[in-house]
Structure formats: structure tokens, C-alpha cells
Amino acid sequence: MTTTAGTKRPAARGLLLLGPALVAAIAYVDPGNVAANLTGGARYGYLLVWVLVAANLIAGLVQYQSAKLGLVTGRTMPELLGDRLRPAARRAFWAQAELVAAATDLAEVIGGAIALNLLFGLPLFLGGIIVGAVSMGLLAMQSRFGQRPFERVVIGLLAIVAIGFVAGLFVNPPDALSILEGLVPRFSGSGSVLLAASMLGATVMPHAIYVHSALARDRHGRAETANDRTRLLKITKIDVVVALGIAGVVNVGMLLLAAVNLRNVDNTDSIAGAHAAIxxxxxxxxxxVFAIGLLASGLASTSVGSYAGATIMAGLLKRRIPVFLRRFITLIPALVILGLGVDPTWALVISQVFLSFGIPFALVPLLRLTNDRAVMGDQANGGFVRWALGVIVVLVVVLNVALIALTILG
Known part of the structure; x- marks a missing residue:
């Protein structure tokens, strides 16, 4: 009996160490993902399944690298970059990173506002204010009570998101053969390339790359000994696989939901229209259930986005501003768009395309830092991981260049 308890305790302790990746994963199922994935499924059916699968595999590798960087060095990625960049370059890098975080926040607040409109008929502008206020409350809880309670709330919201966006597949399942055909890489005109870039920007989130190093470091601290590193990195791998596995299932589930139920259906080019068609x-x-999932997505992801913005500023500018002031400032662009009556679904999709252009600025420094033995010691990337991350960077840049060319040429 004693032996059995003894064998269970390490596993139980290991489970308690899970969490940072699950918080980062909420960035991968935010309202921007909803808009991009529903649009992709409604317009192109199963065609772009392969984009989501590839993006999720990329995200898993990238997020593990970010978490590993925080655990091995005891520093966040923005802090390490801040120490290495000259003042002018550091400020420029901070500006683009903050713009990316702002685009993320834009999508999350708008998505939450749409959900409140669908659930309660609230005007979008008022819904945006409510989403901002609730996110302030979540951030205040994190500041007051620490990361663990914040993690529990966000993970609970992630569970609601997963149920909300996957439930419909059990009522009307997708065709298995069509899913397999959707795994074959291909496009169908410039519109599908635009949506692929949007899906990539929504799935491989730049701000999640920056913040995961902070989430892992803040939860576990720096791994001081070789045994600590081995143990924490093993737990982190499990954390990332579980978290990104959930996010991947949800993202593919959204696209399949649209492919099965919204294909060739009128007025599904908006989340509200898709909700009505569902x-x-x-x-x-x-x-x-879908609308509740969308609301949970907006509330959780906007809180994580604000956490990321604070991490970016603290690391690159060595400055912190009160969390409520930051939340208020980042709320303004979304409220302006909602107040002007801009089509919210269009704003969501475009924000995700913008995010895809920020990915190389996060990936290239991550690649250089985790490859550097002076930074990582014996945990520096080996040959295969160096090659894989290098290919990822090249593919992202090529996709973005293709997107620009196709957009300009029409």
C-alpha cells in the first residue's frame, strides 16, 4: 500500500506542474481563430485542413522552445532581447511587438463583444466595454493572488471554449474521407492563400511566443540543477503536447463545423451569420453553446494578451505601467472600430493576417537564442531542431511574401 502511494505521488506532483502551456494555448483558440476558421470552412470546405494541422505542429515546437528558454535562463524572451539590442533597435522591436499584441487584443475584444450580442442582444460597443472590464478583473486577480488562480480560471475557460466549438461535430459529424483529402497541401486561388495566412497568424501567435517564456519562468523559476532541468523540461513537453493538442482539435473542429454545416449557405461570411446558420x-x-464558447474565448484570450503586452514592455523597455492603465489603452482601438460600425468579422480576419507578419519577428530571435550555447548551455538546440525551426521561419516568410504579391496583383 505504501509502495503504491509512493509511486503515485511523483505523478501527482507532475500533474500539478502543468498549466503554463494551457494558458498560452488560449491564444490559439481566440476569436480571431473563430473568424478565420469558420470563413475557411464555409468558403473552401475541407481544403485548408492541412494549414491548421501544419500550423498546430509548428506552434507546438515553437511554444516548447519559448518555455525552455524561460526555464533554462530564468529570463523571459523580451528580457533577453532587451539586453542584446541597442536602444534604437530595442525601441523599434518593442513597437512592432506592441502592435502585434494590440492586433491580438483587437480581435479578442471584438469577438467577446460579438458573443455578448449573440447571447443577450447587447450593442457591440457596450459588449466591448464589458469584455474589457471583465478582463481587468481577471488581471487584477492575477496581480493579487498570483499565477496559479489565474491559470485555473483561464484553463476553465479553455474547457468551455473546447466544448462550445466542438459540440456541433457530434450532432452532424464530418466525412472522414474528405478530412483526409483536406490534409493534402494545396490552394484554390488568392482568396485561399489570404485565409491560409490568416489561419497561420491566428494559430502561431507572436504574443504567445513572447509570453510563454514568462509563464514558465514565473511558475517554475529557473531550473538550477541538471536534475531540475530534466524534470521540468519533461513536464513542459507534456504540458505543451496536451495544451496544443486541445487547441489543434478545437481549431480543426471549427473549420469542420463550417465545412459540414455552412458550405454554400448564404450569409455565413460573418460570425453572426454563421451562428444563425449553425x-x-x-x-x-x-x-x-457555440456563443458561450466564443464569449469564453474572448474573455480568456484578452486577459492573456494583456499579460503578454506587460511582459513585452517590461522586458524590452524595462518599464511597467499599471495593469488597469494598460488594459484601458489597449481597449481603445477595439472600441473605436466597434463604435464606427466596421464589420467585426472582417476586422477579425484582417487582424489575423496582420499577426502573421509579426511571426518572423518573434521566431527569428527565438531561433537564435535557443541555438546559442552561451545562452542555453547543454540545452541548446540540436541539429534537427535547428533545421526544423529554420524551415519554419523560411516557410512563414515565403507565405507572407506570396500573400502581399497576390493581394497587390488582385
């Missing part, structure tokens, strides 16, 4: 096809219960 209700018509699957019933009001599934539509309600």
Missing part, C-alpha cells in the same frame, strides 16, 4: 442546421442548443 442554429438552423444543428438547433438552438448547439448555437447557444
Amino acid at each position: 442554429g438552423a442546421a444543428l438547433g438552438p442548443g448547439i448555437a447557444l
